Amino acid sequence: MRNQPHKPTSADIARLAGVSRSTVSRVVNGYENVPEGTRKRINAVIERCGYYPSVSGQTLRGKRARCICVFSGVDGMRDETRAAMLLAFSKSAQALGYMTLSGPEGDYGAADSRRTVREVLCCGCVDAGVFLSASGGETLLRQLLAEGQTIGVIGTPADGGGRLFTVEPDPRAAREAAEYAFSLGYRRALVLGSTRSCPGGDALPERFIGIAREIGLDIERTQLTDSLSARRAADAALSRRDGARLLICLDQEAVFAAYRAAWAQGLAVGRDLSVLGIGLLSPDLPLWPPLTAFRADAQELADSLARRLIGSLEGEAEVLHHERIPCVRLEGGSCARGTA
Amino acid sequence: MRNQPHKPTSADIARLAGVSRSTVSRVVNGYENVPEGTRKRINAVIERCGYYPSVSGQTLRGKRARCICVFSGVDGMRDETRAAMLLAFSKSAQALGYMTLSGPEGDYGAADSRRTVREVLCCGCVDAGVFLSASGGETLLRQLLAEGQTIGVIGTPADGGGRLFTVEPDPRAAREAAEYAFSLGYRRALVLGSTRSCPGGDALPERFIGIAREIGLDIERTQLTDSLSARRAADAALSRRDGARLLICLDQEAVFAAYRAAWAQGLAVGRDLSVLGIGLLSPDLPLWPPLTAFRADAQELADSLARRLIGSLEGEAEVLHHERIPCVRLEGGSCARGTA
DNA sequence: TTGTAGGCGTTATCAT
DNA sequence: ATGATAACGCCTACAA
Numbered sequence: 001m002r003n004q005p006h007k008p009t010s011a012d013i014a015r016l017a018g019v020s021r022s023t024v025s026r027v028v029n030g031y032e033n034v035p036e037g038t039r040k041r042i043n044a045v046i047e048r049c050g051y052y053p054s055v056s057g058q059t060l061r062g063k064r065a066r067c068i069c070v071f072s073g074v075d076g077m078r079d080e081t082r083a084a085m086l087l088a089f090s091k092s093a094q095a096l097g098y099m100t101l102s103g104p105e106g107d108y109g110a111a112d113s114r115r116t117v118r119e120v121l122c123c124g125c126v127d128a129g130v131f132l133s134a135s136g137g138e139t140l141l142r143q144l145l146a147e148g149q150t151i152g153v154i155g156t157p158a159d160g161g162g163r164l165f166t167v168e169p170d171p172r173a174a175r176e177a178a179e180y181a182f183s184l185g186y187r188r189a190l191v192l193g194s195t196r197s198c199p200g201g202d203a204l205p206e207r208f209i210g211i212a213r214e215i216g217l218d219i220e221r222t223q224l225t226d227s228l229s230a231r232r233a234a235d236a237a238l239s240r241r242d243g244a245r246l247l248i249c250l251d252q253e254a255v256f257a258a259y260r261a262a263w264a265q266g267l268a269v270g271r272d273l274s275v276l277g278i279g280l281l282s283p284d285l286p287l288w289p290p291l292t293a294f295r296a297d298a299q300e301l302a303d304s305l306a307r308r309l310i311g312s313l314e315g316e317a318e319v320l321h322h323e324r325i326p327c328v329r330l331e332g333g334s335c336a337r338g339t340a
Numbered sequence: 341m342r343n344q345p346h347k348p349t350s351a352d353i354a355r356l357a358g359v360s361r362s363t364v365s366r367v368v369n370g371y372e373n374v375p376e377g378t379r380k381r382i383n384a385v386i387e388r389c390g391y392y393p394s395v396s397g398q399t400l401r402g403k404r405a406r407c408i409c410v411f412s413g414v415d416g417m418r419d420e421t422r423a424a425m426l427l428a429f430s431k432s433a434q435a436l437g438y439m440t441l442s443g444p445e446g447d448y449g450a451a452d453s454r455r456t457v458r459e460v461l462c463c464g465c466v467d468a469g470v471f472l473s474a475s476g477g478e479t480l481l482r483q484l485l486a487e488g489q490t491i492g493v494i495g496t497p498a499d500g501g502g503r504l505f506t507v508e509p510d511p512r513a514a515r516e517a518a519e520y521a522f523s524l525g526y527r528r529a530l531v532l533g534s535t536r537s538c539p540g541g542d543a544l545p546e547r548f549i550g551i552a553r554e555i556g557l558d559i560e561r562t563q564l565t566d567s568l569s570a571r572r573a574a575d576a577a578l579s580r581r582d583g584a585r586l587l588i589c590l591d592q593e594a595v596f597a598a599y600r601a602a603w604a605q606g607l608a609v610g611r612d613l614s615v616l617g618i619g620l621l622s623p624d625l626p627l628w629p630p631l632t633a634f635r636a637d638a639q640e641l642a643d644s645l646a647r648r649l650i651g652s653l654e655g656e657a658e659v660l661h662h663e664r665i666p667c668v669r670l671e672g673g674s675c676a677r678g679t680a
Numbered sequence: 681t682t683g684t685a686g687g688c689g690t691t692a693t694c695a696t
Numbered sequence: 697a698t699g700a701t702a703a704c705g706c707c708t709a710c711a712a
Contacts, residue, residue: 057689083423090442102430122392256626286596397705
């Protein structure tokens with residue numbers, strides 16, 4: 001049906017170069033014991049024919065597929081964040097010579113998505129799976145680890161299984177952020193956004209809330225995940241005379257909700273109220289004034305995970321299982337001194 | 341090294357079920373001529389062992405890999421847009437039972453990225469390639485088509501090759517948009533953003549500019565791609581007394597630049613000036629007032645392409661090679677009647 | 681209805 | 697330094 005002009009195989013190359021398939025294989029895989037002349041001749045033929053070794057053949061024979069599947073789950077992470085993490089990881093992996101498969105979405109708890117995940121991981125076309133917003137403690141992930149799968153997780157690790165690699169934004173930024181908020185002079189704050197919407201889990205925001213309360217900030221929080229409710233919560237707070245004038249935003253959507261609500265109420269961000277971001281936020285949100293935030297970078301998270309995960313696949317012995325990516329204080333103009 | 345508890349193969353299943361491998365294969369592939377009893381027994385064993393057929397074995401034997409690679413090129417498309425399209429296509433493909441590989445970035449014109457593209461497409465782990473922001477007329481794509489590859493393109497098609505499938509935002513929206521802009525009362529406009537930054541190519545914006553000039557709008561344009569220059573251009577226009585008060589934005593970044601510039605100049609969008617979006621924009625940009633735009637939806641583009649591309653792979657005879665996705669007028673509050 | 685056998689493309693091992 | 701061979705897991709034509 002298809003008019004494929006016959007993709008060349010190592011046998012074709014061997015015939016044209018007047019050698020055996022083994023020698024072709026040796027050249028392709030960079031073995032030493034092939035004389036320069038032969039090597040050159042074979043490479044020329046390979047180049048001329050456009051020969052690319054079949055990955056199926058290779059993996060069947062036991063080689064790695066050099067491919068990692070990214071599963072993104074469904075727990076309230078915004079498509080935007082999901083897409084950004086996917087692309088970031090894809091870039092990191094690519095730089096290390098691995099391809100990235102975009103896994104299906106789905107609740108890791110549901111039977112059918114578990115089946116799909118297993119299918120991808122077990123069919124042999126993938127060397128490892130990366131789960132955004134997980135801990136490694138989920139039943140599915142535990143099982144997969146027990147079966148010898150290599151798993152990467154962006155989130156707070158539940159326990160350090162053998163082939164589990166994790167990365168998270170450093171939760172130590174929580175204290176810094178809480179103290180910063182306090183130092184602005186506020187005694188009340190509204191937390192916008194779901195603690196689940198941020199890859200890296202809820203460790204950072206939960207810790208922030210805990211510490212903030214400890215040091216004397218009265219924290220009001222919304223657990224609502226959709227953007228509409230974030231907007232409504234911000235609106236409500238800002239329209240009340242006695243509402244909080246410090247808005248802590250856990251994700252991009254929350255930040256936008258805060259700015260929009262301020263605008264709608266005729267309040268100036270950075271003057272009449274303060275907006276502080278925490279977590280995985282883009283460094284270049286289109287906002288004015290720019291956002292002040294304690295942020296971790298998606299690409300850095302991805303880089304750390306990819307480097308260690310792939311290192312382990314490639315047989316490196318000493319690989320860190322967990323890494324925390326520091327949250328950097330990004331100074332915008334969105335925070336002002338407050339009095340309540 | 342790895343402690344893989346031996347992944348079961350069809351031979352294992354056969355042994356445990358007391359049949360031959362062929363029978364297992366028949367059951368797995370849903371052949372009719374297997375008695376219900378045998379089928380049930382085999383399925384039970386498969387379930388119990390967690391058997392998943394090896395994709396390598398299957399493709400080696402001639403089956404499809406059920407996987408498509410998405411290449412995103414480098415021509416000025418923002419990471420954000422790139423990520424959104426990747427995720428959108430991944431979803432569409434997933435719904436049709438195909439996985440998506442994130443291809444490497446790179447200029448399709450450069451020798452080394454061409455090599456990488458070929459490598460992925462020819463190594464047998466992928467049934468087709470999708471190129472964001474291309475036309476199918478590029479040298480590389482022509483060659484691939486000539487070699488019998490199946491190619492998908494989000495963009496304006498150069499010519500309808502046999503196995504080339506394309507989708508683009510309907511450029512007919514250009515006239516509508518131009519007339520709308522004219523009807524607002526403006527006689528001058530500034531076009532922000534690069535015509536290359538939008539998947540779907542430059543057909544729509546170029547056409548818009550042509551028609552707008554025809555019907556009497558004086559169009560000033562910036563060809564600069566990076567966000568800083570878009571912002572500068574918007575700033576410059578708005579700060580001049582006689583600058584354009586209608587900003588046409590071709591991508592998300594341009595929209596943000598326009599809003600930010602307005603804010604910085606103390607002008608109110610939708611009152612003192614108008615912002616009109618055209619092209620592939622998110623329906624839910626965090627802006628106030630919401631954006632008025634003629635927009636095409638990323639997911640719709642992806643759906644159309646995936647459906648036809650995969651249909652063709654699956655052997656459907658009658659498949660449209662090109663489709664235009666209508667641009668829908670999204671009414672925000674960002675446009676006001678103007679006088680210049 | 682079921683089993684046998686051959687081959688898809690590659691590479692490790694052994695023999696030369 | 698190089699070639700022959702077997703095996704990876706699967707599918708299917710053919711035989712029984």
